[in-house]
Amino acid sequence: TVPNKAVVTLQPNWSEIYRGETITLRCEIKDGGDTDWEYEWRTTNSEKPLNQNELSIRSVSASHSGVYRCKGRKKSEKSSTDWSDPFKLTVSDKPRPVLNVSPSWLSAGASVTLNCSVEDQSAGWRFYWYKAAPIQLDDNYSYELLPGSSGGTEQDSYIVHGQTHTAGYVCRAGRGDPVYYTYHSQPKFVWTGDFHSSVSLTVSPDKAQHFISDSMSLKCKGNSGEWRVMRLATDSHLSNCSSWGTMIGSTCSLETVRSSYAVYWCESESGEFSNAVNITIQYTHIILQSPAHPVTEGDSVSLNCYLRREVIESSVFFYHNDKLIQNDTRLELDISAVSKSDEGFYKCQYSRKESAPSWMSVQAVSRPKSSSVPVLLIVGLVCGIVLVIPLLVLFCYRASNGENFYFCN
Incomplete structure (x- = not known):
């Protein structure tokens, strides 16, 4: 036995290796000098390395996981090193990054920040950013690279400036040469309740809260021939009307609304998104009937506290952003001329029962620019x-x- 020590090294030296990556295991002889060495490998898996100092694996899989050891033997002599310390290689499933968007609900023209997170975030990843476009045949999306991200970015965040419409975004990460890509993240959406001329969604009846036994219809309007109505529930499950309702033409009908909370919107065959609406389903006996769509400055609005089986015998409390604004026996809160300051969360309370809060969005009146x-x-x-x-x-x-x-x- 010679005093030289054999060591198994990994290139690239990442702490986590994923299925499909290209790696090289190398047997290095410390202080080996110019000696001509032969190599021998042992593994605990089915891999049979050749008697060379390198073992290159172009597309690593779970079958390559195991313990690797090597030793070197001088060609001119019969002496050899001891076996190296064991090197454990673990191959994990291909990762799927997680995308977060902020804010999730837009003010017109706001900037949207995308954040992409991957396991082992610091291990040489570059990040790629995409805008999602609907594919009408199923629930999938096609992805279009956002400006400046074709070669990936070192930063795990990306800012979209001046977003005005509902939109879906996706990210993925890549590293190495040739580039190894993760899966695409699940699409994440940023929504707006504002109507646009190209495509819009209306809810009937026009209210943001429903009892669980209520029926509801969602109608898509625009210049498209094909539509799908999408729903994102609180469990992040994304699905279209065919899974939970009946789609006929441009209308999705629900005989019984069951999802406790969800966001709904339309997608057209040309890849456009409509405004979005929040719908809350109540299992209790009290709801606040407020518009599901934005109201326009100057319009009159009535918010109703609806009780399923009770008769009013005491005061009904109405709150705006948790501030008490009305306290009497009236079941409705009337606003004669809505202004932007009326925007916010509303809820009602009666006999210690409280409705869920609903957001009322106020859309500013568009004033024509002065003409020359x-x-x-x-x-x-x-x-x-x-x-x-x-x-x-x-x-x-x-x-x-x-x-x-x-x-x-």
């Missing part, structure tokens, strides 16, 4: 008279204070 056409007409009327003078050069100036006044000379 009237200004041009005024300029033409005021200065056009002078144009009848032959060979006159006309100069027009805008007022220095930026107002829409023009002077001609």
